[in-house]
Amino acid sequence: MVPKRPETANGPGTGQDGAVPERPAIADATGVGAASTDAARQRLALAQTALLSALVAGAPAPEGFDRERLRVQSRALAAKRASVIAKVAPELPGILGAGYRSAFLAYAQGRPLTGGHRRDALDFAARLLAQDLPADPAARRQLAQWWQDRAGPRPPRSGPVSRLVRAARLAFRRR
C-alpha cells in the first residue's frame, strides 16, 4: 500500500499567518509578573512545527534555514530512530539481518514518529508484512510471529502465516 501523505506535508505555515499576534514591542525583560506566555507559545509552536514537519514529514523547508543542514539533521533523526528501534526490538534486526536499516529508513520516510518507539516497531513490522516482505518465507513467518506476539489484546490464534499477514495488514491500514 502507499502510505497516506502526512497532513503536515502542507505544513502549519511559517508563522506568518495573520491570525498569530505579533510580539509586543515592550517585553518584560525580567520575567517578573510577566504577562501570559500564550501568544509566545503560539508563535513558538508554529515555528517548531514548521521545522519538525520539514525534518520528519517531508514538508517544505521553512524560510531562512540552510536546506543542506536540514537534510543532514533529517537523516540524523531517521538514523537515531532506526537505532532506538533496534534497541527496543532487537528481534527485528535479528530477523531482517543486513536489510534492517534500509527497510526501516524506507518505512520511516513516509511515517513520522507520533507515539512511542514500541508502537513504531509494531507499525514497521506490520508495514513490511503488508508488503509481503521480507522476501524470504522463513523470515516473513518469524516476523509475522513476532508481530502477533505483541500486536494486540486479541491476536489471531496461531495459524497459517497468511492469516497473520492479513491481520497485520488490517492493523496497519487502521492506523
Added chain:
Amino acid sequence: MERLGTGIGWRPEIAAEIAGLPGVDWVEVVAENLCPGHLPPALEELRGRGMTVVPHGVSLGLGGAERPDPGRLAALAERAVALDAPLVTEHIAFVRAGGPPTGSPPLEAGHLLPVPRTRDALDVLCENVRIAQDALPVPLALENIAALVNWPAEEMTEGQFLTGLVERTGVRLLIDVANLHTNHVNRGEDPAVALDGMPLEALAYVHVAGGVERDGVWHDSHAHPVTRPVLDVLAALCARATPPGVLLERDEDFPEAGELAGELGAIRAVVEEARGAEAA
C-alpha cells in the same frame, strides 16, 4: 554545589565494565530507561556501594511550545526519589511539535532539537522550567545541546540565553563540552567566547563525549572516542570554573573497559591540571 567527581553514563551494555572501572565516583542514567520498582541489579549494586546515581531525562522537551506534561514530570520525580538523587537533569531542547494549537498532527522528533534563541522561546522555556521545578523534589540542571541546524533571526547568543534562563529560574547548568565543540564546527561559535558569556556559577556538572566529523559537519555521535579538541574545551571550561563533576557519555559502539578507563583518565588529568594551575 555538591561535589560529584568523575563519572560515566551508566548503560546496560557496559554495566560489567563500569562495575570494574577504578575511580568512578558517580553515574548518570537515562531516566526514561528506568523502572523505579525494578532497577537493574548492576545499578543496585553500585548504589549499594554508596555511589551517587543521577537521572538524566531526554523526553520532557522543556524548550517546546507546550507546558511540560505532568505525567512525564511525575515520572522523573519518581526516579529522583527512587535513586535518592541529589539532582535531576534534562535538556534545553524541543522534542515534539504539532498538535491542536498548530492544526498539524502531533509529531515526535525522537531526539533533541535546538530552541531558537529568541525572547519568545526564552519566555516559554523559563515558564516551563518553573513548572518543572515545582514538580521535582530535587534541583534541576539543564544541558546545552549540540545543533546541526541554525534558526534564522536569533536574538541572543548562547551566553545571553543561558544567563537569562539562570537569572529568571535559578536553574543549574549541565554544560556539555562536546556540544560546544559541535557548535564550533557546525555554527562557527568559538567555545571560549561561549564559555565567557555563560553563568558558570550555576554549573552542576559537565558532559564529555566523542563524535566524528563528516563533510565538515560534526556529529555528536557518542559512538566514537573523545577527541583532543573536546578535551581542550573541557580545559577552557576548567580555566574559568571548577566543575563539581565531569561525566563521560558513551551510547553506541561500546569499547572495552580499558578504553573507557583511558578516557576517564584523560578527563581527570585535564581537571587536575587546571586545579594545579589554579593552586600555583
